[in-house]
Amino acid sequence: MHSIHDNTEIFITCPNRCQIYLQKELEDLGYEPLDSSRSGITIKGSWNDCIRLNFHLRTAGKVLYKVSTFRAVNKDEFYAGSKAIAWEEFLDIDKEITVQSVTNNEEIDNTMFTNLLTKDAINDRFRSKGMERLISSKEGKEAVVFVFWSSGEASIYLDTSGETIAKHGYRKISFVAPLSEALAASIIYSTQWKHDQHFINPMCGAGTLAIEAALMATNRANGLMRSNYSFMHFKGYDEKFYAQVREEAKRNALRSIKGKIIATDFSNEAIYNAKRNAQTAGVDHLIEFELCNFEDTPIPEGQGVVVLNPPYGLRVGEETELIALYKGIGDFFKQKCKGKYGYIFTGNMDLAKKIGLKAKRRIEFLNATIECRNLEYELYDGTRAVEKVKPELES
Ligand SMILES: C[S@@+](CC[C@H](N)C(=O)[O-])C[C@H]1O[C@@H](n2cnc3c(N)ncnc32)[C@H](O)[C@@H]1O
Numbered sequence: 370m371h372s373i374h375d376n377t378e379i380f381i382t383c384p385n386r387c388q389i390y391l392q393k394e395l396e397d398l399g400y401e402p403l404d405s406s407r408s409g410i411t412i413k414g415s416w417n418d419c420i421r422l423n424f425h426l427r428t429a430g431k432v433l434y435k436v437s438t439f440r441a442v443n444k445d446e447f448y449a450g451s452k453a454i455a456w457e458e459f460l461d462i463d464k465e466i467t468v469q470s471v472t473n474n475e476e477i478d479n480t481m482f483t484n485l486l487t488k489d490a491i492n493d494r495f496r497s498k499g500m501e502r503l504i505s506s507k508e509g510k511e512a513v514v515f516v517f518w519s520s521g522e523a524s525i526y527l528d529t530s531g532e533t534i535a536k537h538g539y540r541k542i543s544f545v546a547p548l549s550e551a552l553a554a555s556i557i558y559s560t561q562w563k564h565d566q567h568f569i570n571p572m573c574g575a576g577t578l579a580i581e582a583a584l585m586a587t588n589r590a591n592g593l594m595r596s597n598y599s600f601m602h603f604k605g606y607d608e609k610f611y612a613q614v615r616e617e618a619k620r621n622a623l624r625s626i627k628g629k630i631i632a633t634d635f636s637n638e639a640i641y642n643a644k645r646n647a648q649t650a651g652v653d654h655l656i657e658f659e660l661c662n663f664e665d666t667p668i669p670e671g672q673g674v675v676v677l678n679p680p681y682g683l684r685v686g687e688e689t690e691l692i693a694l695y696k697g698i699g700d701f702f703k704q705k706c707k708g709k710y711g712y713i714f715t716g717n718m719d720l721a722k723k724i725g726l727k728a729k730r731r732i733e734f735l736n737a738t739i740e741c742r743n744l745e746y747e748l749y750d751g752t753r754a755v756e757k758v759k760p761e762l763e764s
Pocket residue numbers: 544545546547548549571572573574575576577578633634635636639661662663664678679680681694
């Protein structure tokens with residue numbers, strides 16, 4: 370009989386191409402990855418490990434605790450495999466249950482069908498034990514079961530996160546094209562930034578990158594901004610352990626930082642929203658906000674990074690404006706950011722060519738379905754000039 374106190378496979382999802390950043394986070398927390406795929410990483414652990422992971426991971430989406438894997442080429446095999454699981458060990462009849470799935474089989478590829486079949490199997494199992502039906506919900510606010518059924522094999526997980534942990538709980542108001550918080554954290558991990566250096570973020574929009582940097586520099590766990598997870602709604606959940614994780618995270622959060630974090634934007638609304646979000650995250654006192662054009666962003670002396678996520682959508686009539694903007698970023702880097710590392714996160718490689726500097730690294734990302742690159746520029750100080758390229762050679 371399986372219970373949530375057993376060690377099992379835990380699959381942690383992350384944005385596509387962000388596994389190396391998730392892997393680093395897992396290793397820092399003391400976990401050894403067993404396997405890695407495009408959509409996430411598998412480790413071995415217990416329910417309490419899931420609690421820690423949900424609380425601390427910045428680059429993850431869901432923490433999934435595996436309860437069964439079985440062959441299922443048709444609906445009868447799937448139903449039998451699902452009903453064989455000791456659901457009464459995990460599920461509480463007082464809690465709402467939501468089933469979500471990814472379904473991709475020759476005969477069945479309808480997620481709604483899989484969700485219903487799973488609920489039927491669970492309810493029939495409860496009835497066969499003389500127990501009441503469960504309360505079903507689509508909200509995902511309490512107990513969430515996740516089914517991955519593909520190519521004739523089904524894996525059933527307890528989704529310990531519920532609402533995705535890719536949202537870090539502070540972005541109550543957004544602005545034009547905000548980055549997902551998990552993606553923003555991954556972008557920062559891909560840079561050379563150290564927590565005691567400056568983090569400068571012109572074109573900050575809703576402030577996601579600057580706020581993530583402040584949370585990292587102060588070691589503030591995302592879990593401190595959230596009060597509900599699916600792991601709280603399964604049988605046997607160790608409330609005391611969760612309280613301990615929370616207390617420990619509070620104790621380990623720093624009050625001040627060494628470097629400066631500067632966020633600027635030329636939009637009043639963006640700065641207003643970014644400040645509000647930083648307040649919600651409890652880091653507004655650590656970020657210097659300024660309303661200005663990106664090229665007027667104050668650049669302090671000392672080591673650090675300048676990270677920009679400029680607009681890259683090309684609507685009709687926008688092209689000429691954006692070409693000038695990207696060229697201007699190149700000039701800004703050359704003239705004002707010497708001695709720093711510069712980064713431009715963009716989904717438009719044609720515009721990237723207009724920057725006119727040679728990128729040292731082009732770090733691959735996928736933002737939803739858009740191919741993106743975080744372009745790294747080493748902006749030499751003093752005698753060693755920043756390497757220029759003919760615009761048509763840069764890609
Ligand atoms: C893609 S959004 C940034 C989104 C941000 N990374 C986030 O997660 O919310 C681009 C931002 O650049 C700002 N922007 C565009 N041109 C600018 C300029 N010349 N100077 C300053 N900000 C500018 C826009 O106001 C917008 O907030």
